[in-house]
Amino acid sequence: EPExxxxxxxxxxxxxxxxxxxxxxxxxHLYFYWYRQILGQKVxxxxxxxxxxxxxKSEIFDDQFSVERPDGSNFTLKIRSTxxxxxxxxxxxxxxxxxxxxxxxxxxxGTRLTVL
Amino acid sequence: xxxxxxxxxxxxxxxxxxxxxxCSYKTSINNLQWYRQNSGRGLVHLILIRSNEREKHSGRLxxxxxxxxxxxxxxxxASRAADTASxxxxxxxxxxxxxxFGQGTRLTINP
Numbered sequence: 307e308p309e310x311x312x313x314x315x316x317x318x319x320x321x322x323x324x325x326x327x328x329x330x331x332x333x334x335h336l337y338f339y340w341y342r343q344i345l346g347q348k349v350x351x352x353x354x355x356x357x358x359x360x361x362x363k364s365e366i367f368d369d370q371f372s373v374e375r376p377d378g379s380n381f382t383l384k385i386r387s388t389x390x391x392x393x394x395x396x397x398x399x400x401x402x403x404x405x406x407x408x409x410x411x412x413x414x415x416g417t418r419l420t421v422l
Numbered sequence: 423x424x425x426x427x428x429x430x431x432x433x434x435x436x437x438x439x440x441x442x443x444x445c446s447y448k449t450s451i452n453n454l455q456w457y458r459q460n461s462g463r464g465l466v467h468l469i470l471i472r473s474n475e476r477e478k479h480s481g482r483l484x485x486x487x488x489x490x491x492x493x494x495x496x497x498x499x500a501s502r503a504a505d506t507a508s509x510x511x512x513x514x515x516x517x518x519x520x521x522x523f524g525q526g527t528r529l530t531i532n533p
Contacts, residue, residue, distance in 0.1 A: 337519065349510065351520040356477065362519050387482035404519060408453050408472055411521060420468060 308332045310414035312398050318420045319388055327383045327417045329398030338381045339399040339411060340373065342366070349397065355381065388421045395419075427524050428511055434530040443527040445511030446491075452516040454487060459508045459526070460502045467474050468496075468509075499529045 311330045319325050331338050340352040353363040355373055372384045381400075385392055395418050399411040428445045435441055445454070453472045457465040459495045471487045471494065478485045486499040498505055508528050512521035 339520070341521075348525050349512075349521075349523040351522070354519040356519075364520075395462075399465075404517065408470070410455065410467050410470055412467060413457070413465040418462075 308402075310398055310400055310412050312396075312414040312417050314417060315415065316418045317422070318320045318342045318422065321390055321421055322387050325385050325388055325419065327396050327398075327419070328384075329383075329414055330379050331381055331398065332412055333379070333402030335400035335402050335412075335413075337361075337401045337404065337409075338375070339401075340375075340396040341397045341399065341413075342415075343397065344391075344394045352396075385419075388419075390421050393419055393421045428509070428527045430527060431525065432528045432530070433503060434532060437501060437503055437531050437533050439501055441501050441505070441529055442494045442532075443529070444508050445494045445496070445524055447494075447511075447513045447522075447524075448492065448503060449513075450514060451489075451513045452518070453514050454485075455512045455514070455521065456483075456485060456494075456496050456506060457510045457523075459510065461507070465510070498529075501529075503531050503533050506531045 313328045338355040341349050343349045353367045354361045370386045374382050393418045397416045398414040401409045401411045403407050403409045455470045456468040459465050469485050470478050471485050482499045487494045506525040510523050510526040513525045
């Protein structure tokens, strides 16, 4: 069964450094997402991406964040200058069509980001 | 409270018993989805129920949706130790892209 994959599984970085989290969505999906989960808290939406552009973003997704689909398979989340509060589990997800049209979002296993 | 609030926050039962988790939400939705998360791991999609559906089954899972009360329940029958996990409901508005998650219920199945 196709699945969303993410690399790395764990990333440790120093505050102020740039990190790139990578995801390979399910191949025939059209919508891509990033969510994050701070330890012990709920999963929060960051951004959605469709047709090579951001289609929706949350207040969390400020200028320090960016997303890209550099080729036909990868979907990346970049944090330009990490802060301590960016420490969280970051989940990538994809769906064939809109969740609001009744479609399921399939999540990857997550990347645990630790900012020191 | 926020969209997608589950209760109880934690539930501990004996293997073989049924587990029921509830979710309440605030706004109109297109669908509601339940996910499972094993400790420190990814989110596994369990079941999706649309706003025009009242009940849905998948194996040992039964989900109900009451749009008049803006609430949903997830029932796991004949629980197993492997069902130990956190369970989240997530709502989606009509035409929306994002899932809005609740805080989750931590379910522990004791052997």
